[in-house]
Amino acid sequence: MSLTSGEEHPSVLARWGSAAFELTANLFYAFGFFWNVLLETFHFRSRSKVGTQVLVMQILFTGVNALFIITLIAVSLGTVIIFYGNQIPTAVSTNLVYTILITVITRELGPLLTAFIVMARSGVAIATELSSMVVTHEIEAYLAIGINPISYLVVPRFLGVTLSMIALNLYFNLSGLAASYLVAQFIHPIPASEYFSQLMAQLTPNAVSLSVVKSLIFGIVISLVSSLNGFRAQQSTTEIPVIVIRAVGQGFGLLIVVNILLTLAFAG
Amino acid sequence: MRFRIRFAQQVVGFFLLLALAILVGVIILMGLNQRWFDRGYHFTSRFETADGLTPGMPIHLRGFEIGKVSSVDLNSNNRVNVVIQIYSDYYDKIKPNSVLELDKGTFGIGGGLNLLPGRNLLPPMENGSFIPSTDTILGKNLLAQGLVDQPTSNDQLGAILAQVQTTLGNINQLLGDVNAAVEGTSSNQLTTLLAGINLTVRDLNRLLAESSQGLVPNLTAITGDLAKLSSQLRDPKGLIPKLLDPQGSIATMLNDHNQLYNQVTTILSQISQTMTQVQGVASYVNQSTPQITGVLEDTRTALHNADNVMTGLANNPLLKGGIPEQKPQHFQAPGLRDEKF
Amino acid sequence: MSVSSACAELREVTFHTGQCLLFENLSLSLAKDRCTVLMGPAGCGKSTILKIAAGLILPQSGSVIFDQKSWEARNEEQTIAVRAKTGFVFQNAALWANKTVRQNIELPLQFHNPQFSQAQIEERVEEAARLVGLRNVWDDRPSHLSLGEQKLVSFARAIVNDPETLFLDDPTAGLDNQLKERLLAFIEEFRRQGKTVILVTQDPSVTARVADDLAIMRDGQILVVGPIHEVVQSQDPRVVEILTSVLSQAATFSQDILGLLAEGQP
Known part of the structure; x- marks a missing residue:
């Protein structure tokens, strides 16, 4: 049975109109979802008696297991910066390299690269897992015993990804800056006290808070985009790859946009 | 069962606590290094133009950072009022007849203000006093009269x-x-x-x-x-x-x-x-x-x-x-x- | 049928997925303390009706009353309290793939009874498994089990909280005769305790064994609902057609229904 009667092909305007309507509806749905997640997060400790274990496993998977790849990227980034930074004549500026280190590692690429890795690992995993749970009616099974899927499934992922994102960004910074110090010892030895005091002088509260805020919001974006898309599945397992691809596309796009907005917001 | 799974809670707890420790450590080191807890002493100065002047830029005395620029404002006579903060450790260096000089640095990077202290043994200037800049006649006169201790070279x-x-x-x-x-x-x-x-x-x-x-x-x-x-x-x-x-x-x-x-x-x-x-x-x-x-x-x-x-x-x-x-x-x-x- | 004697009541319910309309303005009352069986051709919306009655799916319009209150009117605490007294067995078992069999059965208990010790939980879990005849597969993942075993785990999960109402979506599919017999015996015992069962099946032998009431569905409509003896006597040609087609589909298991039909004759 079809809901639509046998009408003519809709005009371009009508198609745009319905697309705009759908986009608005989706946005409202996304904000409603976010609001629900926030409410449930607020009640997480009191309501979700069995969600803590899910949270622990989520942090283990998103945070601890991603530590190696994050460290690897941070070390290579720190190495590259200190290598090129040492080619800047000291007469130009003795501490320009520290400014570059802080700008690239702490303010910009640290949070963004960490977010890309987390999106590629955990965002994909969450979207896949949740959409396959919808398809196999596991979500309904949670509903049937009274467990709210948002508080039991989304909130631990939301908290886990966000906490892991913040922690991973800190580890990224630590390993990137420490690696650049170690590499500097081979190129142009600097005493540790000199290196770290110069670094600390360049490391402003603005840079640190920008970095932490970025990782916090990136974590929120990744967990929400992937779980929201995961729940969009309906009936068929063939929907899952489509959903995952859409989640990754939306996730990466949003991360880049949010990164620019936050950088601008903190520049003023 | 793998170690990480079996001790998931411990591993995750350590992972988060270490990250928190890094953050707290960085904030403490940053605070100590940037003297957040040092209210310091404030002085005012005046420049012809704000070109090269930004709040937060360092003030050097013979290469040592002794303070920073707190604010830069345009006054009613279209001159630039500058408020500087001198760290407590260096307060006794701010002798009367001191002069501030703009050091733009090479390529405009890493510049700052140079404090040229007065050449005398008097007690330091009072908190809130006016330190002339090399832009002002007073500052130029002090330099010309040799009352200012100038470093020999960059x-x-x-x-x-x-x-x-x-x-x-x-x-x-x-x-x-x-x-x-x-x-x-x-x-x-x-x-x-x-x-x-x-x-x-x-x-x-x-x-x-x-x-x-x-x-x-x-x-x-x-x-x-x-x-x-x-x-x-x-x-x-x-x-x-x-x-x-x-x-x-x-x-x-x-x-x-x-x-x-x-x-x-x-x-x-x-x-x-x-x-x-x-x-x-x-x-x-x-x-x-x-x-x-x-x-x-x-x-x-x-x-x-x-x-x-x-x-x-x-x-x-x-x-x-x-x-x-x-x-x-x-x-x-x-x-x-x-x-x- | 009055509200007080109804376990669940669907009022003017309309439900569609995307462009496909499943049913429109459908009303149905499912009696309390009885075993109601929904029968009909495949794809006629039986499972959806069951999920709507259990409050797992919200219809686009209309209201669903369960235990004298609309699902939508309940807040989260009230919903959880109702869920603690209901069990649901899904057609595909819908076990949580990332949990072991034991964790699957434990979770409803842990969730609704945080005060239980681990020993109490284990005792209840093992009792539920024994009742449905589940063999010792505690630490296996659901994907390692056959569909029949998955159904048993799903059944054990549904009854572990000692519910007042059971929603069963084709519970005997994929089970051998021995296990099916055990499940039917359990359902009969459950019903004898004065509890409610709402069951969807295509299997006439199940209907013959446990049904108090029978509802016949076709093309998104309830053709007839009432005590099984009345329904099998219906003169509605569509009802007769469905009952006959069910009989022809399940010729080997038709003895019970035939007996039932014979019993129904005056």
Whole structure:
């Protein structure tokens, strides 16, 4: 049975109109979802008696297991910066390299690269897992015993990804800056006290808070985009790859946009 | 079961706590390093323009960061009011008659304000006092009256100039030897000739004495020696013809298995190195520090003279005679924008 | 049928997925303390009706009353309290793939009874498994089990909280006769305790064994609902057609229904 009667092909305007309507509806749905997640997060400790274990496993998977790849990227980034930074004549500026280190590692690429890795690992995993749970009616099974899927499934992922994102960004910074110090010892030895005091002088509260805020919001974006898309599945397992691809596309796009907005917001 | 799964709670707890520790550690280190807990002492100043002035920029005293700029505002007379904060540790350095000077730094990066403290033993200025800048008449007067303790040179240049000084010292010693040798073997007529050169030497000394730089005593001696030699060598009736005389004593001197000539070759290479260094310095020298430009002009003169000596001596054994005429070249510190990138 | 005697009541319910309308303005009352069986051709919306009655799916319009109150009118605490007294067995078992069999059965207990010790939980879990005849597969993942075993685990999960109402979506599919017999015996015992069962099946032998009431569905409509003896006597040609087609589909298991039909004759 079809809901639509046998009408003519809709005009371009009508198609745009319905697309705009759908986009608005989706946005409202996304904000409603976010609001629900926030409410449930607020009640997480009191309501979700069995969600803590899910949270622990989520942090283990998103945070601890991603530590190696994050460290690897941070070390290579720190190495590259200190290598090129040492080619800047000291007469130009003795501490320009520290400014570059802080700008690239702490303010910009640290949070963004960490977010890309987390999106590629955990965002994909969450979207896949949740959409396959919808398809196999596991979500309904949670509903049937009274467990709210948002508080039991989304909130631990939301908290886990966000906490892991913040922690991973800190580890990224630590390993990137420490690696650049170690590499500097081979190129142009600097005493540790000199290196770290110069670094600390360049490391402003603005840079640190920008970095932490970025990782916090990136974590929120990744967990929400992937779980929201995961729940969009309906009936068929063939929907899952489509959903995952859409989640990754939306996730990466949003991360880049949010990164620019936050950088601008903190520049003023 | 794998270790991580079995001890998931412990592993995750450690992972999060360590991250928190890193964050707290960084904040504490940052606070200590940036003196968040030091309220410090505040002073005001006035500049003609806010170009190169930004809140938060450091204030240096002989290379040490002693404070930072708190605020920069345009006042009702269209002058720029600046409030600075001096860290407590350095408060006692802020003597009366202190002056603030804008240090734009090279390429405008890493600049700041230089505090030039008053040259006196009075107690430090009171919190909230006015420190004139070099833009103000008061500041200029204090500088002109010599009431302000000014560092001798920019720190970046200091290191390179120290090398120049060492090289110049070596040159001086060698030239002294040459002069001694020449004088010791010359006739009385030569001594008379040399007396006429004293005037030139005095002129040079006077010129150099004006810039009371640490480099200068050495440079004065060198320039003296060089000028003396150079004049002698250039004089058509002077040293060279005498030296060229097969009867002359120079033949004896040159008959030493080229020892002097080798020494001279060494000087040549040292001079060439020095010139390279000086030119390197010149390309980074800011035009706002003319005293450095002056020193370099002097150095260049000295080196030019030394070069003449070299040419003369190099030509001498080949009996080609004398020093070729050269158009004098003036040293110019090139503007930064003239650099080709 | 009055509200007080209804376990669940669907009022003017309309439900569609995307462009496909499943049913429109459908009303149905499911009696309390009885076993109601929904029968009908495949794809007629039986499972969806069951999920709507259990409040797992919200219809686009209309209201669903369960235990004298609309699902939508309940707040979260009230919903959880109702869920603690209901069990649901899904057609595909819908076990949580990332949990072991034991964790699957434990979770409803842990969730609704945080005060239980681990020993109490284990005791209840093992009792539920014994009742449905589940063999010792505690630490296996659901994907390692056959569909029949998955159904048993799903059944054990539904009854572990000792519910008042059971929603069963084709509970006997994929089970061998011995296990099916055990499940039917359990359902009969459950019903004897005065509890409610709402069951969707295509299997006439199940209907014959446990049904008190029978609802016949077709093309998104309830053709007839009422005590099984009345329904099998219906003169509605569509009902007769469905009952006959069910009989022909399940010729080998038709004895019970035939007996039932014979019993229904005056």
